[in-house]
Amino acid sequence: MVSIRLGMAVASAALLAVCGPVLAQTPGDAAVYQQPPAPIADILDTEPTPVASLGPDRQRLALFGRANLPPISELAEPSLRLAGYRINPRNNGPANGRIAWLTSITFKDVTSGAEVAAALPTGSRFISPTWSPDGGKVAILRDAPDGLELWVVDARTGAASALTGAVVNAAAGAGMEWAPDSRSILFRAVPTGRGPAPVADAAPTGPIVEQTGGSARPVRTYQDLLGSPADERLFDHYFTAQPTLASLDGRLTPVGEPGIVLGASISPDGRYILQTRVKRPYSYATPAGLFPTDIVVTDMTGRVVHRVADLPLRDNIPPPFDAVATGPRSVSWRADAPATLVWAEAQDGGDPRGQAEVRDRVFMQAAPFSAAPTRLIDLPERYAGASWGRDDTAIVYSRWFNTRHETRFLVDPSNPGEGRVIVERNYQDRYNDPGTPLTEPNAAGRPVMTFAGEGRTILMDGPGATRQGEFPFLARVNLDTGERTELWRSAPGSYETIVGLLDDDGRRFVSRRETQAAPPNMVIRDLDAAEPQALTTFPDPAPQLAGVTRQTITYSRADGVQLSGTLYLPAGYDAARDGPLPLVMWAYPAEFTDAAVAGQVVDTNNRFVRPGGSSHLFLLTQGYAVLDDPSMPIVGVEGAEPNDTYIEQLSASAQAAVDAVVGMGVADRNRIAVGGHSYGAFMTANLLAHTDLFRAGIARSGAYNRTLTPFGFQAEQRTYWEATDTYTEMSPFTYANRINEPILLIHGEADDNSGTFPVQSERFYAALKGTGATARYVVLPYEAHGYRARESVGHTLWEMVGWLDRHVKAAPSAE
Template sequence: MIRLPAVSGYRLPPKEIQEIVDVPPNASYHLSPRRDRIMFLKRRAMPPLSELAKPDKILAGIRIDSSCNMRSRMSPDGQNVAFTVRYEDEAGSDSNLALWVANAESGEARPLFRQTDIRLNAIFELFVWVDHSTLLVCIIPSSRGDSPKKPLVPFGPRIRSNEQNNVIQMRATKEMLKDLHEEELFDYYATSQLVLVSLDGIVKPVASPAIYTFLNPSPDEKYLMLTCVHKPYSSIVSYKRFPKKVELWTVHGRFVRELCDLPLAENIPIAANSVRRGKRLIRWRPDMPSTLYWVEAQDGGDANVEVSPRDIVYMEPAEPLNGEKPHVLLKLDLRYRRISWCYGLHALAYEYWHKTCRTRTWIISPDCNDLSPRLLFDRSSEDAYSSPGSPMMCRTPAGTLVIAKIKTNYEGTYILMKGQGATPKGSVPFLDLLNITTGAKERIWESSVDKYYESALALMSYHPKCEIQLNELKFLISKESRSEAAQYYVSIWPDKKQVQITSYPHPYPQLASLQREIIRYERDDGVKLTATLYLPPGYNPSKDGPLACLIWSYPGDFKSREAAGQVRRSPNKFARINNSFPLLWFAVLADPTIPIIGEGDQEANDRYIEQLIASAEAAVNEIVRRGVAHPDKIAVGGHSYGAFMTANLLAHAPHLFCCGIARSGAYNRTPTPFGFQKEVRTLWEATDTYIKMSPFMIANKIKKPILLIHGEEDSKVTTAMQSSQFYDALKGHGVPCRLVVLPFEGHRYAARESVMHVIWETDRWLQKYCAMVSGETTQSHVDGAPACEALTLNFTKISSLSKLILMALDYIGVGNFKDNSQ
């Protein structure tokens, strides 16, 4: 019998903490195609629980909620903005989204459709601009009636058969279609009618109703590429692997041709870099009026097959002449990733291979058949220090993105490459002028390193042919420091003058003097590690003594020791507190690198436990050596794979930590027998590794208190059942533990009630099991509760959490903390 605590329901942390967590995130930005306007979109901090509690369905791996798919998009000429407006629910209505348009100059907004009975279908692709005055929109077919009712008597038994001896290996899946009734529901909710609607409200249907998942108009505004899925469906894969048809239509409603009709893809191998057979990634060339390109695997989509070439990229016009065959654009020995186009003369093609972390960039001349591809970069994707960055893009008059060509007084073709600029001293973002003819590059801008962290976000210069003079460059730049929130600037060349365009206040001035430092240390085996250390304002270790500390992390896999030890963070970035930020409480060691390295043919996970402990010991030893953490008051926590890490550390390294906090984790790897994370071997190929890595299998060895939190509707392989079974195993061995299940929440937690309650739970746990010295009893900010207890309150979504420095607030006199949960 489960004993419930004396006080149940959602709880709140102290008011001072609520005020910090309730701060909304920074506004996102959208640039007009001609770069003459910037649209800032404000976002709320967290939705209410009532919003997540609305009835919805998860079918074929997608959440069916007709009101959740909201977006905004500018017209190709930047003169109008289309956006969705959600109305309050109406009785009997299953769609409450309306499409509006606003004039970018005047701000005047109005509904687009004249008819009030037209309802948007927001399940997949919602709408796209076809030209500056016409949109292609998914609406609910007018003939759709009431939703199918589940029969009282089922159609029959659920049967899954493999009498054909097919080899089908799949990673764990959840919430796929279970029966014929769910197939009917998927058809009912996902089917859309496409309509072309002009700015004056004239509506014209296009094509037949279908389940459209992707809408793509051609750059010349003449064709529509429509992608839909169809039967037969599957009960073991999501809609992304259902049979898929791609068709071409004209904007006038004339069917042109079928580009492909791919069969059901249940048998894609689990090996990394395996793909679907047939045409994939069919796209329009952004630098041409109506030219298509796509990729086809030559290995049958199986990465285990050795073949050369592995991928071929093809190209052809929308309406090829009779007998005209597709043009072979490029042959690749690794797996195709993408192409960045640059108006015909040049393009950058990228290929990669997961197992070796190899990535290559080729310069191709798509419209010059006599020029062979030329290798530009050949490097390890793990090597952040050698990253050349990515090309700066600009918009064409059609609204497509191509690489900007930079006009200089030098010979050759030049483009700009922007990168994060990882260095041993921290990230220093940069802009390089790259001569793609010779490969030579020159650094023309980089962030300051003394105080600010600056990053070039986008090119603000505009030219109809995307040819920009070097001395006429304009960039959108973000600029921040440890104590100043990020602001946006426009940098104007040639004098590089910066014009500030935003002036956001400090989101939490009570934490303006929070101490933040990037620290460096080593594992016993010599692997270099880094972490971000947060300390309360005014704290001095020699004067105030060591603090209680929380270590919050997430392990990462690497193929080399050198890459694992590289610094990928900046000491000058602002500490933004949001739902994905680690909980801050007293001292916090955030994101210490926990590299799991498998060099050469070694499998990293065969030494997972050994390397996990070594990294944790190095982190603990460093903060104890610095005198900022009490060795008996160090907690460990993490989300998802970080929760898995937390449970393993409490089992294998109990001497390091006093307690743990594990959120949305999977603790038993046997229910995922065909791989997890970057592990590609099956359970039967690496049985010992699967077993040894599973903390569930050694729950009897865990003695330290652990708080388990999980979203009840987690649709990933880390289902709430994993936390529930792990809790049962721990309780069965008398381990101090607590399980909190958040209803309506998924893998990450979103609703304000859930976020606040998780902070309350975390505060209570750390106060009780971390903040007090052995033998000392301290008054927690929250009510006590039995240590080994399941709490199923039905809450909802956040990933890592935020909570802030009780000691810090005491230092700066914000006031006394009270329990506001009543």
């Protein structure tokens, strides 16, 4: 059921639920937010580092200032949860907990270094900055007291002006797009004369009824769905939008009729608009993206010139991850053509469980859309997108989750129907990642591949993962011959990624460079110069952690699978003087189909690491060692389902990690805690239930009873009825009576993540309490799956430090 959140079901006095008087703290501490110990609070309040974006004309770098953690009062503003979305009814945009506000723009000339600040009103905050195709301006959505306004900022002068009043409808996303000529912007407006929001009836007119006709309609768990006729009326009110063109001279031109428009995109030639419009009947079981949908092409006046698809309600998609709905999907414009549609359609009924030589067929259809669609290529896997280049060159990607397999096909759009395989790989294989084509905006502002040299030679960049670390690279690749020439690679000891090219050959580019000791900053990299030219000088946001040491450690599981993790030690730690430390192991399991890929190790010593938000790395300031992201691979080989041996593999990985840090002499075997967020919380509860390796645990925003996610979870594709034993045995709720170590449960009251409903922690805590466990259950008001408010983040860290100090640090050392 969805309703306007004018208040909290959880009163502030019930912020914490405490398991008995033995764990009670200072009287009254459960009724107020607490601050973490020094220096954590100071670090949390440090101004965030700006983010950078290079303009399409390659002349200016935009530096966007970011807001810090918002106050809880901001998250407490009324919000609506409708059809898979969360919105703020005040401004008809995303709910506050889902927004990272930006606060300033500074344009930096990459040649002279001169800076110009955007002349925005004092106190402005905004979202969705978007470069114009010509690189001369940036459009933003500015928050006003009564809604969102569309503004444009001149990148040369910093002058800023509003194109609209507070009329932007961003309920379904910002959805604004520059026209190819950079003279106008397509956006969605609140319909003129919309009136006040509908008010729910004081008394219902009848029961809420759902009915199924006997056919199987398995639906994965979704959050924030419609739940009543009142919700449907609210959905209509807030999501109905009027597509509108705003010209830079201030004229607003409606485009067609209002409707529930979830997507609108102008063709690269500026003549058409591709629109995705939702229609009734709505569903109470799926989000809006699966409601009945019209996908149409209109001209710039809104007149429908072509209907791509009339899709029904899609509530019958099979559970496997490779399953898709039938009919056109992933409909988009071809980036390198004037007005050509591209989409995929399943050829196997959308169900991967049967045999089929062709899984997906990719179609093209050019304006004026009177000719039949052209088959671009048939795929043996699911369509995963395309990189467009020019008439004779494109790369089409396909993937198959069940095997983690990826295939890349070189295709000639001017001679469609066939493709040549140029890459086949396990997409989890980090060591053999060939990189991806480097794309840049074309004249219409659409991303196209960057060609360098003769023929079909393109530029590619990639992560460059090796055992020694990640060293991103730039290469020139001839797609016809496969000849590959590496132009540049990040130097040993540093980590440098390409932000944008400054020439067509890849000889000059802006990059983001960091080292273990130096924070990320923008530089100009000239391959013909010895040293890069600094563009920014952002300081270390947390110098209090500068003395922390880290190293990548490797070890083996009992079955031979290679494992690794990053070991952090507090500043000033001396093993000979200080001896073994209390240690926190913070992890997140992952599923693989190849043991060799699961065992890949990538050193991180060339990265600059500082914690933010509610990071467990803040524990380093309190005398704890941290083993971060120790490998917890769950491997299924030769067709075996990984999760059928989940507990055994998880326990073996944890045992190996504990033995490794104890063997190094840095961790006290009797004072090791385990923790994790989301699926890591699920892992934590399972390790406490099935092993005696840990002194205590911290489980944040997890799921603990898999019968509540019966149509699949994480990487599990089978339903509960197909793998009942696996669902039962993987659920720590089943073994709550075996958890004999203290466990701290934290959960956002408004968790929006599929599968981690707050009831998961609520019921798990009740089971722990009923079976005599030592547990503490913390509910964070207004918080979603990730914690955003300054008060919530600070309190979470206070809880974590207090729990570990009490149950781990204070425990007697191992002899």
